[in-house]
Amino acid sequence: MAEILSVGEAMEQALALLEGGDVVAIPTETVYGLASDATNGVGVARIFEAKGRPRFNPLIAHVADLAMAERIAIFDPLSKRLAEAFWSGPLTLVLPLRPGNGIHPLVTAGLDTIALRMPRGFGGELIARLGRPLAAPSANSSGKISATTAQAVAADLGAKIRLVVDGGATPVGLESTIVKVEGNSVRLLRPGGIAAADIEAVTGLKLQRGAPAGIEAPGRRASHYAPGAAVRLDAQNVVEGEALLAFGVRRAEGWQAAAALRNLSASGDLREAASNLFAYLQELDRSGAATIAVEPIPFEGLGEAINDRLFRAAAPRDKLD
Structure with a gap:
């Protein structure tokens, strides 16, 4: 070890x-x-x-x-x-x-x-x-x-x-x-x-x-940053048993039924959300939920990067060879 x-x-x-x-x-x-x-x-x-x-x-x-x-x-x-x-x-x-x-x-x-x-x-x-x-x-x-x-x-x-x-x-x-x-x-x-x-x-x-065809830079595989659980983006509601990755003050409908909940930033601060993203995904993945529902996150500023990582986490999983 x-x-x-x-x-x-x-x-x-x-x-x-x-x-x-x-x-x-x-x-x-x-x-x-x-x-x-x-x-x-x-x-x-x-x-x-x-x-x-x-x-x-x-x-x-x-x-x-x-x-x-x-x-x-x-x-x-x-x-x-x-x-x-x-x-x-x-x-x-x-x-x-x-x-x-x-x-x-x-x-x-x-x-x-x-x-x-x-x-x-x-x-x-x-x-x-x-x-x-x-x-x-x-x-x-x-x-x-x-x-x-x-x-x-x-x-x-x-x-x-x-x-x-x-x-x-x-x-x-x-x-x-x-x-x-x-x-x-x-x-x-x-x-x-x-x-x-x-x-x-x-x-x-x-x-x-956007990049030209082919891989020109690191971290550009379609499926990347993926937890073991499936990831469902722009969630407006939470299905019982799902974990919830929240953002800001307002909660998705049915959030009380979430198997686990982490809020990237209760105040809606995108810098705080960026710093918490991977750690919170890991924590929710360890909850045992089959799916992580993700509340909408704005695209401005660092929100563009956060959404990029979430899209890749939610994409169909690439083969490694």
């Missing part, structure tokens, strides 16, 4: 595992990540093995600073402006790979682009100490609910990994926003911890929505 160590005592052990081609579950401001040295094929393969992740799905590479990022990828002026505005933080940029970048091909899944992010806190310090980027998808079994606490990581992956670094509950609670600059436009590939309006304010451009 994985050892859980606090951020104050885990650095040396985490470095030793990464240097040895192993994986480490680490806290970031978004969700917990399952990290390995992005230049080490053995370590990257262990990520796929532990998660049961399809080989065609690329990984985000995490960097310590902009200089490290520019050794890996080619930045256009607009992408660099976005990095300077939002790094470190929950923004991932999809960029052309630079020749001689050193990133193992498993990270990019054969694409000629790479997804890059600069995390805050322990993750950034760990990368700086290692001196190499970390590949780090969310620290959960592929397609399942992302982990926002060390305990959730251990409950899911504890038998498959050796170390979970405990940094407490993650403050953002959603994965990063992923964007790609395409000439004079910016495409939103995955909504996340930075609202689209904030990106538009920096670029002065309206974000284009």
